[in-house]
Structure formats: structure tokens, C-alpha cells
Amino acid sequence: MWRSDVHFGVATTTVTVLLFASYADAFGGPQVEVPLAPQSTVADLVTRLRDGHPAELPPRPLVAVNQEYAMYDQVIEPGDEVALIPPVAGG
């Protein structure tokens, strides 16, 4: 889910990041909204997420875009489904 705004002349886009398990607990809910500049990458997103919660995230948390694991240089496009993936523990 995305929303576009213009603040003080700088275009930002808000991306909704899905959260699960320990990350949902750490961030206090099942999703968090993050303002990003257009053409931001997964690495940019992780940096923004870490700003408010430095102790909660490992050095390189897994991120999924459109339900596939994403590389850190992948650009997040409007409408992408973005999720932060804690260490998996299935089985």
C-alpha cells in the first residue's frame, strides 16, 4: 500500500511494511508505515526502519518484496507488497 505526499517541496512515498512474529512485537503491531523517497531501495528501507529501532533488527534483516526474498539493491516500486522477515523457524 502506498500514499504519495509532498512535504516542503520534497516528494515522499509512504510504504506499508508487513511485520511478523518477533518483529511485530518489537514494532508494536502487524505493520509500520515508512516514508521513502521515490526510487528508494530495500537497503534504504532497512536504514529507515533501523532509525527508530536500532536494537531490534539484525545487521541485514531479510526483506520480501511481492512475496519473494529481495536483494538490498532492489528498488521498491509503488504498489509493491513489502515485508520484513524475522529468522524463519518452520518445521
Add this chain to the structure above:
Amino acid sequence: MPYHASLVDRPIDPATLLRVVADPAAGATTLFLGTVRDTDDGRPVTGIDYHAYAGMAVGQLGTILREAAHRYGTCSIRAEHRIGYLAVGEISVAIAVSHERRAPALAAAQYVIDEIKRRVPIWKREHYADGSRQWVDPSATVPA
């Protein structure tokens, strides 16, 4: 080489999986069951909550089964992973594989469970006998 994976929120019935993968061409069928253990790292466990990123988990499970089907030439593979609260002894995951030969039937089941643990977005929160609960982080421990 049919394969099918699903997430379920009801008890898993291994007999159903075995029936589904039955194939006249198969000389071997393997069944792997993951069950809730009553201790973890020495702590008494009463049950486990399984959570999933459902859409992605089903997609990843399907990808893993497709890989196994092509890699091992299986007759048929079926996998189910349960989500929700499970008590000690209940089945959390079941994998059934049929193949002409026993060695690849065993290897395919091993591949599927190893890859599930490595990349399917499912998480578990253990409930301990002392009333506390904790998300399990396999990356923080040495796998047994």
C-alpha cells in the same frame, strides 16, 4: 510429477498424505513428520504457536516441492504445514514422497524439510511450563 503444498489450521492426517501420493509406479514412499517436542534446550515446553506469512509461505512451499520433484524425479510429493497453537506431540509438518526407488524417496523428503526450515516464512513461539513464551530464533543457536 505432481506436487502440492498447503498451510492448514487443523490437525494433519498422515494417512491422507500417504493416500494422495500413492502411485503404481512407486517402489518407495517416505513420510516425514515434524512434531512438537516437550523440551527445548532443557526447558520444558507445553506447546508452540505457529505463525506464517501465509501467501509467501504457500508460494515458497510450492517452489521447494517443484525443485524436489525435478531434482529427484519423484512420482508425487505432498506437504502440509500447520499453523496456530499445537500441543506437545501434535504434528506441525508432514511430507510424503513417492518414488520408484528408496534412495531418492528418502533424499527428496530430506531436501524438502531442510529447505522448509531454511526459507519458508513460518515462525514459532514456544510456550514453557513456567508460563513464559518466546519466539524461536534458529539463527541464534546451533541447529541440532
